[in-house]
Amino acid sequence: MTTVAAYAAPAAKAPLERTTIERREVGEFDVLIDIKFAGICHSDIHQAREGWGEATFPMVPGHEIAGIVAEVGPGVTKYEVGDRVGVGCMVDSCRECENCRAGLEQYCLKGNVQTYNGVGRDGEPTYGGYSQQIVVTESFVLRIPDGLSLDVAAPLLCAGITTYSPLRHWNTGPGKKVAILGMGGLGHMGVKLAHALGAEVTVLSQSLRKKDDGLKLGADHYYATSDSKTFEELRGSFDLILSTVSAPLNLDQYLSLLKTDGAFVNVGAPEEPVALNLFSVIMGRKTLAGSGIGGIRETQEMLDFCAGHGIGAEIELIGASEINDAYERVLGSDVRYRFVIDTATI
Numbered sequence: 422m423t424t425v426a427a428y429a430a431p432a433a434k435a436p437l438e439r440t441t442i443e444r445r446e447v448g449e450f451d452v453l454i455d456i457k458f459a460g461i462c463h464s465d466i467h468q469a470r471e472g473w474g475e476a477t478f479p480m481v482p483g484h485e486i487a488g489i490v491a492e493v494g495p496g497v498t499k500y501e502v503g504d505r506v507g508v509g510c511m512v513d514s515c516r517e518c519e520n521c522r523a524g525l526e527q528y529c530l531k532g533n534v535q536t537y538n539g540v541g542r543d544g545e546p547t548y549g550g551y552s553q554q555i556v557v558t559e560s561f562v563l564r565i566p567d568g569l570s571l572d573v574a575a576p577l578l579c580a581g582i583t584t585y586s587p588l589r590h591w592n593t594g595p596g597k598k599v600a601i602l603g604m605g606g607l608g609h610m611g612v613k614l615a616h617a618l619g620a621e622v623t624v625l626s627q628s629l630r631k632k633d634d635g636l637k638l639g640a641d642h643y644y645a646t647s648d649s650k651t652f653e654e655l656r657g658s659f660d661l662i663l664s665t666v667s668a669p670l671n672l673d674q675y676l677s678l679l680k681t682d683g684a685f686v687n688v689g690a691p692e693e694p695v696a697l698n699l700f701s702v703i704m705g706r707k708t709l710a711g712s713g714i715g716g717i718r719e720t721q722e723m724l725d726f727c728a729g730h731g732i733g734a735e736i737e738l739i740g741a742s743e744i745n746d747a748y749e750r751v752l753g754s755d756v757r758y759r760f761v762i763d764t765a766t767i
């Protein structure tokens with residue numbers, strides 16, 4: 422075991438503080454990564470505050486990890502010491518079920534191993550990226566292409582893949598009208614990716630505060646959902662609405678913005694259930710769907726796509742002592758557009 426510095430929530434809703442954790446010895450197929458940067462995802466906050474239900478403490482959040490390979494096990498073939506790598510929301514899965522075999526490890530029928538707040542295949546609790554090193558089996562390590570700086574690449578490991586996967590699945594491309602709901606960490610990546618895929622992109626945000634940024638990142642249009650005229654004007658407009666909103670929404674209102682056969686795809690993970698009038702999908706043969714991160718193969722495809730298009734996240738780099746303040750700003754929709762921790766400060 423190796424002792425590693427980390428930032429952890431000692432209990433639900435408690436502020437995060439510096440601590441140490443143990444990482445396992447590097448096994449045959451393991452990669453030891455010196456973590457350089459870790460993004461702060463809103464999911465970290467939901468979990469550290471037990472908003473999604475009971476969690477395990479102490480909790481070291483962080484599933485947007487970018488770093489450098491420091492050591493490899495004797496059976497490792499994909500990576501060498503010095504390689505630039507990333508780790509996302511999962512660090513293992515059963516690898517045998519129908520979904521794992523199809524490259525959909527995120528939907529592993531036996532449940533994948535979450536990067537933190539999970540239990541590894543060795544029965545030990547998992548600890549995430551707000552730490553200086555992590556040991557991960559090579560099959561769940563991603564390669565960060567040379568063209569991408571590690572700090573702006575880190576958020577791609579969750580925010581990037583979580584928006585890329587549904588955009589691809591629902592055939593985002595030229596001629597498609599796509600709305601991105603919520604301009605936060607996921608949302609701003611959704612705007613960049615949908616634009617790069619060739620769609621006509623509209624941002625639906627609570628206000629027009631971030632309009633200039635949205636247009637710069639690739640949006641063609643930007644509307645405030647606090648203005649009721651938005652819903653009259655955009656009625657029946659979109660092929661796809663990708664919702665990244667972290668709080669419950671009035672689904673009926675948003676479904677009215679879809680064209681016939683359009684899809685509302687939810688990736689936001691609010692802590693409370695939402696209501697739905699089923700006539701909102703009956704009329705217009707509309708689809709209401711969800712999507713969770715992406716498989717390992719698709720995550721690598723996304724990283725390569727981002728490198729090819731010069732896409733990284735827009736980040737605010739912070740020191741570890743600023744994590745608790747950053748959480749408050751994320752909760753206040755005041756993030757531009759992803760906080761990334763410089764793990765050298767832990």
Ligand code: NAP
Pocket residue numbers: 461462463464465467579580583602603604605606607608625626627628665666667668669687688689690691712713714751752754755756758
């Ligand atoms: P974030 O940076 O906080 O962005 C969420 C955005 O939603 C905010 O910036 C805000 O955008 C909007 N919003 C927040 N509260 C709202 C409210 N009450 N009403 C309307 N809009 C509101 O969070 P994130 O890291 O992007 O994560 C977003 C959600 O996705 C979280 O629930 C997270 O847990 C979830 N998530 C899911 C997956 C998955 O696999 N499905 C993966 C990662 C994250 P505006 O200011 O523009 O309105």
Ligand code: ZN
Pocket residue numbers: 462463464465484510579580
């Ligand atoms: Zn996340």
Ligand code: ZN
Pocket residue numbers: 514515516517518519520521522526528529530531532
């Ligand atoms: Zn599986």
